[in-house]
Amino acid sequence: MKKTAHIISHSHWDREWYLPFEKHRYYFIKLMNQLIEQYKQEGNAFQSFHLDGQTVLLEDYFAVHPENREIVKQLIEEKKLYIGPWYVLQDAFLTSSEANIRNLQIGLNDTSAYGHASKIGYFPDTFGIYGQAPQILKQAGIDTAAFGRGVKPTGFNNTVSDTPNFESPYSEMVWKSPDGSSVLGILFANWYSNGNEIPADEDEAKAFWDKKLQEAEKYASTNQLLFMNGCDHQPLQKTIPQAIETASVLYPDYNFKHSSFDEYTEALKGSLPEKLQVIEGELRNQRTDGWSTLVNTASSRIYLKQWNNHCQNLLEKTAEPMATMNYLAGATYPREYIRFMWKSLMKNHPHDSICGCSVDEVHREMVTRFENVSQMGEVFVQEQAEKLARTIDTSKTPEGGIPLIVMNTTGWVKNEVITKTVDLEKVYFSQMHFEEIPAYLQDKEIPDYKLVDDQGKTVECQLEVPTVEFGYDLPDDKFRQPFFAKRAKLSFFAESIPSFGYKTFFLVPANHKTMQEVHQQDASLEMENESVHLLFHEDGSYDLTDKQSGGTFHRLGIYEDTGDVGNEYMYKEANGHAAITTKGMPAEFTVVERNSLRTVLEFTHTLSIPVSADDRLAIERNKLIWHKEREAGRSSEMTTITLRTIVTLEKGMKGPAFKLTIDNQATDHRLRVLFPTGLQTQTHKAGSIFEIVTRPNTPEKEWENPSFCHHQQRFSSLSDDKLGLTIATDGLQEYEILPADGTIAVTVLRSTAELGDWGYFPTPEAQCLGMQTAEWQVLPHEKDVIESQAFVDAYQYKVPLTVIQTDSHEGILPGTYQFVNSEPNGLVWTSMKAGEEKNDVMIRWFNPSEKKKSLKASINNGYQSYKSTILEEKTNQSADIYEVEKYEIITLGFEKKE
DSSP, X not given: OOEEXXXXXXXXXXXXXXXXXXXXXXXXXXXXXXXXXXXXXXXXXXXXXXXXTBTHHHHHHHTTOGGGHHHHHHHHHXXXXXXXXXXXXBOTTTSOHHHHHHHHHHHHHHHHTTXXXXXXXXXXXXXXXXXXXXXXXXXXXXXXXXXXXXXXXXXXXXXXXXXXXXXXSSSEEEEEOTTSOEXXXXXXXXXXXXTOSOOOSHHHHHHHHHHHHHHHHXXXXXXXXXXXXXXXXXXXXXTHHHHHHHHHHHOTTEEEEEOXXXXXXXXXXXXXXXXXXXXXXXXXXXXXOSSSOOGGGGSXXXXXXXXXXXXXXXXXXXXXXXXXXXXXXXXXXXXXXXXXXXXXXXXXXXXXXXXXXXXXXXXXXXXXXXXXXXXXXXXXXXXXXXXXXXXXXXXXXXXXXXXXXXXXXXXXXXXEEEEEEEEEEEEETTTSOTTTHHHHXXXXXXXXXXXXXXXXXXXXXXXXXXXXXXXXXXXXXXXXXXXXXXXXXXXXXXXEEOTTEEEEEEEEEOSSOOBOOOOOOOSOOEEEOSSEEEEEOTTSOEEXXXXXXXXXXXXXXXXXXXXXXXXXXXXXXXXXXXXXXXXXXXXXXXXXXXXXXXXXXXXXXXXXXXXXXXXXXXXXXXXXXXXXXXXXXXXXXXXXXXXXXXXXXXXXXXXXXXXXXXXXXXXXXXXXXEEEOOOOOSEXXXXXXXXXXXXXXXXXXXXXXXXXXXXXXXXXXXXOSSEEEEEEESSOOEEEEETTTTEEEEEEEEEOXXXXXXXOOBOGGGGOOEEEEEEEEEEEEESOTTTTTTHHHHHXXXXXXXXXXXXXXXXXXXXXXXXXXXXXXXXXXXXXXXXXXXXXXXXXXEOOSXXXXXXXXXXXXXXXXXXXXXXXXXXXXXXXXXXXXXXOEEEEEEXXXX
């Protein structure tokens, strides 16, 4: 039987990378215009073009050429142009679980307007892929994935054998998720450019195909050979029909076909051998030398990851659930605006964007996009929360009282210290001349206050001394309303705020004094609440005791600085200079606040480190010497960086929270915070995409890189049979396990000055000079992070309660209410929203355990639940209690009964 050479024309289009977005878009417009002209030619033999798996490119094009929308739609309907299934080609590990789902949902939603989607899980240049990808794809009705990284083809004489995980003798394999879902995996063993610029000239074609056919056959398990006709930002090859005709004459034993992934995968599935290598879980180039994994993009320009974590939390953990609770209270779900916010955020999610591995102009523009999303999300949440507050009955507010609604938009009950600025009294400009209001308010006495809940129970609180400040309202039905207000910060412990619900409190006049200065100081270097005890040492390290288990971790929190002569993609430690640490270096301590609700401690280090790499690094960069081969060291000139750490321990917290501010005056270095657990284990766990993944502490035998860093989503964790320590982070997505003493090392800053890859692209802003911040929480617990359910606190970190001050009014909802009653029983909640195309409420969880779990969830007022796919497709399963298989991602839909 003839072998078929499937030639798929494409151009891998990074929207922004070594050029900023608008410059890349300029060239993309040229490509699209050329493609349209190519198809318009009479008797055109150009069959198809794959538009890189991302629909955002059409938005980019139509912003300039809206007049071509219909012809592009026609090409898609005729299967000349293939789009989707993604909205953007995201980085899989650095974007959240729900961001990965929205990317697929929105991409497929976009394709539905054009008539046809390319149903292949397309990951051509993704820097590693999470292990749950096959399960996600299968739930979306996609049974094939194509990827360029993560698996090493071995090619042992093209024979099938039980090779180790993450090696395959073929470019085709079975890729399986932890739950058992599997897809056909297609590795671009010779990269996604193995059919680029195919010659039409006979002599050139002979030399080209003699080499390319042999390379493809080396890894192919069937007679279907794949040739990707394109590369990064590749212009259209108009001569493909002629090139195919030339190849057909030269090689009559082969069938050369201008193909598509639809045609190729259909032919491939019909000819696969009975046995293929099974690859399980994450694709992270585990069985390589470790020098080209691109894992250190997780710490490149950390400020981008912090922004992204803030925006993702805002949309998926607050905005969507808040809008859904409002919808259940009778409001309209603002689907289109939510989708617009997600699209705006996801334009920062492509792998060369969120990874921080582009030129400086790209990342400046990203910060603006993040700021825009943050502004959208904040005003959206405020409006939705105020609207929801209007439906809550506060008519029994005590005289002179101020109602406060505390809203929990997460899937777990929350206990949290809240600090809210409360307007004790307002005077509008319409009531008094604005020049007179500040003095009037300043002189007017206010009563003492106490806080009570909606059952009349007194709640411990602290009210700071008030100030007079300007403010304004923006009513729906009249012009803006400026005012001055007498304001004070109120702190209190909000206990047992129901999941997907709220609780009402009232600040009311009292006979005793609540208002006080809360900044009480003393010299003690200990912190304690009902869960943990901390004892700080002179150098800022601390001993942390978990009161439940009685276990203590010693000397946590040392900072470590090393030289970095790598690039935005990969860390390479500078030669000849030992790590510089704060161990034994006295810190300056200040107790900022100590009261019954919280203790805040501040300490400062002044660390002397080399000002930069030595002069050799500039020479090596200019010569394009690969990072692995660099021999540069650190400069002999020294500078100082100031590290200011604020530690907060509040009532209800399971562990202390840290905020580090770095005055970074050095270049070419990496700063980490170290947590030596003393636990001797072979593996550890980390938060990943719909998974709390187990990873080895030491690499495979092929690994040569001295650094063995990993990605994390929200946390990393180490434990033995008795004790565990979990580090939850805010956008710190790189860590390493140092197995000698069980240290979790979390990167808080990395400074480098070049992009890397195929040329020399200076990126001085990647040095992250000036003030930088990093935040994390340290959670001790019994056993591991899953069995102890410490993951609940780790996932809740930096997801705040929403507090709304309102007035006394009637409403349809009681003072305390839970919209969704759920018993997740050890599952991880990830989202609550209304459907993309229907008004059903959709809630998602995943099972982090290898043990089957049960899920009970219901919505009052006549809602019936059913099991759904991630694409919100209803299945026939409906139950009171759902069985959730090991590692399963489960989505429940709730529809209103007629």
